[in-house]
Amino acid sequence: MDNLLLMLAPLFSSKLLLVLFFGTLFGLILGVLPGLGPTTGGALILPFTMTLDPLSAIVLLTSIYCAGTYGGAITAVLINTPGTPAAAATCLDGYPLAQKGEAGRALGMATVSSTVGGIFSVVILVFFAPILAQLAYEFGQPEYFALAIFGLTMLASIGEGSPIKNLIAGSFGILISTVGKDFMTSIDRFTFGINELTEGIGFIPVVVGLFAMSEMLTQSTLINQVFNRIALKAIKLPSKDDYKKTWKTILRSSGIGSFIGVLPAEGGTVASLIGYSEAKRFSKNPEEFGKGSIEGIAGAEAANNAATGGAMVPTLALGIPGSATTAVILTGLIIHGVRPGPDLFREQPDFLYGIFGAMLIANILFFIFGFFGAKIFARITLVPNKILWPMIFAVSVCGTYSLNQSIIDVWIMLFFGVLGFFMRRYGFSVVPVIIGLILGELVEGTLRQSLVIFDGNWLMFFTRPIALTFFILSLIALAFPLLRSRKFKKKL
Amino acid sequence: MKNVQNQKRANKSLPFFFRDEFRVSLLIILISVALLITTFTFDIVPPILNRGIQPATFPKALLILIIAMTLLICYLATKNPWKVEKKLPRSFFLTLFSFVIFIIVSKTLDFFLAISALSIFVSYCWGEKRLFYLLLVGIIFPIIVFIFFETILGLRFPPGIITNIYYS
Numbered sequence A: 001m002d003n004l005l006l007m008l009a010p011l012f013s014s015k016l017l018l019v020l021f022f023g024t025l026f027g028l029i030l031g032v033l034p035g036l037g038p039t040t041g042g043a044l045i046l047p048f049t050m051t052l053d054p055l056s057a058i059v060l061l062t063s064i065y066c067a068g069t070y071g072g073a074i075t076a077v078l079i080n081t082p083g084t085p086a087a088a089a090t091c092l093d094g095y096p097l098a099q100k101g102e103a104g105r106a107l108g109m110a111t112v113s114s115t116v117g118g119i120f121s122v123v124i125l126v127f128f129a130p131i132l133a134q135l136a137y138e139f140g141q142p143e144y145f146a147l148a149i150f151g152l153t154m155l156a157s158i159g160e161g162s163p164i165k166n167l168i169a170g171s172f173g174i175l176i177s178t179v180g181k182d183f184m185t186s187i188d189r190f191t192f193g194i195n196e197l198t199e200g201i202g203f204i205p206v207v208v209g210l211f212a213m214s215e216m217l218t219q220s221t222l223i224n225q226v227f228n229r230i231a232l233k234a235i236k237l238p239s240k241d242d243y244k245k246t247w248k249t250i251l252r253s254s255g256i257g258s259f260i261g262v263l264p265a266e267g268g269t270v271a272s273l274i275g276y277s278e279a280k281r282f283s284k285n286p287e288e289f290g291k292g293s294i295e296g297i298a299g300a301e302a303a304n305n306a307a308t309g310g311a312m313v314p315t316l317a318l319g320i321p322g323s324a325t326t327a328v329i330l331t332g333l334i335i336h337g338v339r340p341g342p343d344l345f346r347e348q349p350d351f352l353y354g355i356f357g358a359m360l361i362a363n364i365l366f367f368i369f370g371f372f373g374a375k376i377f378a379r380i381t382l383v384p385n386k387i388l389w390p391m392i393f394a395v396s397v398c399g400t401y402s403l404n405q406s407i408i409d410v411w412i413m414l415f416f417g418v419l420g421f422f423m424r425r426y427g428f429s430v431v432p433v434i435i436g437l438i439l440g441e442l443v444e445g446t447l448r449q450s451l452v453i454f455d456g457n458w459l460m461f462f463t464r465p466i467a468l469t470f471f472i473l474s475l476i477a478l479a480f481p482l483l484r485s486r487k488f489k490k491k492l
Numbered sequence B: 001m002k003n004v005q006n007q008k009r010a011n012k013s014l015p016f017f018f019r020d021e022f023r024v025s026l027l028i029i030l031i032s033v034a035l036l037i038t039t040f041t042f043d044i045v046p047p048i049l050n051r052g053i054q055p056a057t058f059p060k061a062l063l064i065l066i067i068a069m070t071l072l073i074c075y076l077a078t079k080n081p082w083k084v085e086k087k088l089p090r091s092f093f094l095t096l097f098s099f100v101i102f103i104i105v106s107k108t109l110d111f112f113l114a115i116s117a118l119s120i121f122v123s124y125c126w127g128e129k130r131l132f133y134l135l136l137v138g139i140i141f142p143i144i145v146f147i148f149f150e151t152i153l154g155l156r157f158p159p160g161i162i163t164n165i166y167y168s
Helices: A002-007 A014-032 A038-051 A054-079 A085-136 A141-158 A163-177 A195-199 A203-220 A240-262 A268-282 A294-318 A324-335 A342-347 A349-380 A385-404 A407-425 A431-453 A458-463 A465-491 B002-012 B020-039 B057-079 B090-108 B111-125 B131-152 B161-167
Strands: none
Touching (some): A014 A038, A014 A054, A014 A349, A038 A054, A038 A203, A054 A349, A141 A163, A141 A431, A141 A458, A163 A431, A163 B057, A203 A324, A203 A385, A203 A407, A203 A431, A203 B090, A294 A324, A324 A431, A342 A349, A385 B111, A385 B131, A407 B090, A431 A458, A431 B057, A458 A465, B111 B131
16 A cells, blocks of 8 residues: 555656656657657666656656657558557558558557556556565575576577577677776776776667667668658547457557566567567457558557566566666666665665656556647658758767766767667667676676685586576577477478 | 568579678677787786686687677578678768768867767758758757757866857
């Protein structure tokens, strides 16, 4: 009961309500604009959060996360281009339905299913995060090491694209985290005599570079692309018939999304694809999928928004991000001096339940904004890239510079922009780099401390039941894509 | 689907050494080897102070892992070639060039000027010819961002021709 009251706290604070309002609005705009999204937006706004107290800062970031994930659906339905990668599956049926003159119906279903998925996942977050945090009390250094390895292998296994390429990208992310002074011995590593690198490579330049700048380069290759925009008259709430058709799909996808979200992977993107394919599998009319099926939209949208709450579970309970955007939120927590993990649940429940409450309100807010403002948000996509991206560049450069007031950070951002472009071009996802970078210190630190505990005996890892379980799960995660491809070949 | 298969076929028709998968793998391996060599120059902690492993051991292991996995994707690519990517357009290289110009101008002349120059250049290269919009992205918007960061975050931008005038 006390916790429930703590969750309602944001409702009674005008400052938090204002932050939520702004965050949701900003998140929607970011979600609508193809190429941007909650990850880039969160990274860009991170320096501004320094002027806020920790709770307001994290509320701002989480509301951007929730609203941005939904916002992608607007562009997916109206211009057949996902505003965020998580909305890719929404294009498959959203756009064909809009082409039939039912854009309002498609967006109505996307809005309702996103809201239901989002709220469902917050409920999961409220119940499961404390349980997971309680379990984490049993974790020592070896267990955290095994957990981080499990996280990285899961990312490779169920993330987008080739598992081996994902593993390379993840390892590269960890390698970046080793740049600078070694935290145990203060010995310089990969600094090449550059003083600025002794502090290591910051998270913000890498994120902004890999997401915003690489996208700018991608957009530079698409300047002649013409979008077929479909006019939106008004968004329509789903009919009784639509609800009857989709309620099971929405609930199933909400469950799938929350579960996928908890696993450290690409959260919403993978969740929406699985949610969509499961909706098709269980549908009475699978032949309608791809031609404007209302169930397809519900399946994808409920799943991607459900992944938001799910991804927050390991982020808050263990300090292991469940997606790229939660990695940004995790950075926000660390910048504000909040250490995620089991102690957070014991020492700062008001802070934590404030976040849960804010996520719940953000889901309701984006429903209202989406329902009444989708037409206006859709117009944002009319801003031409030749005007939009130079502006994003200015904000990215200033945002990156502002955190440490270092011009080197700006150059690092540009370097990662170019690198990110070529990585994406050749099929390497950039998300594992981000997760690897944020987990890098944890992986190395826990490994080295474990070896001190074990007196250098590596085999001792396997004498710890929890660590051993995570290692076995990691092996299964690595074998999963192989088994999946063999099964697929057999089917063919 | 058919398109992708055609692209893959086209890629397979090239000798392996000219394919993207080989060039990309080679580049990753070369960089990794160079970094691996660098790890041998890291200071070594005396045994009495050393707790756990040497500072170079972890990066070394990571780099060996990256090299091994790159060799694996290279091997797999011989059986299942990557699709051929389209040639990059001129606008891409101009945008890339603008990054270089940005670095040079921000280092030698002025940070704000560098943002302005890049914005106008990119916008123009991407097809914007209207003067008002070029001024909007190149001057008006950067000024708004500059003032916003300056007042809200109390940020002090690096010294340069324009910023010095502003601060003085």
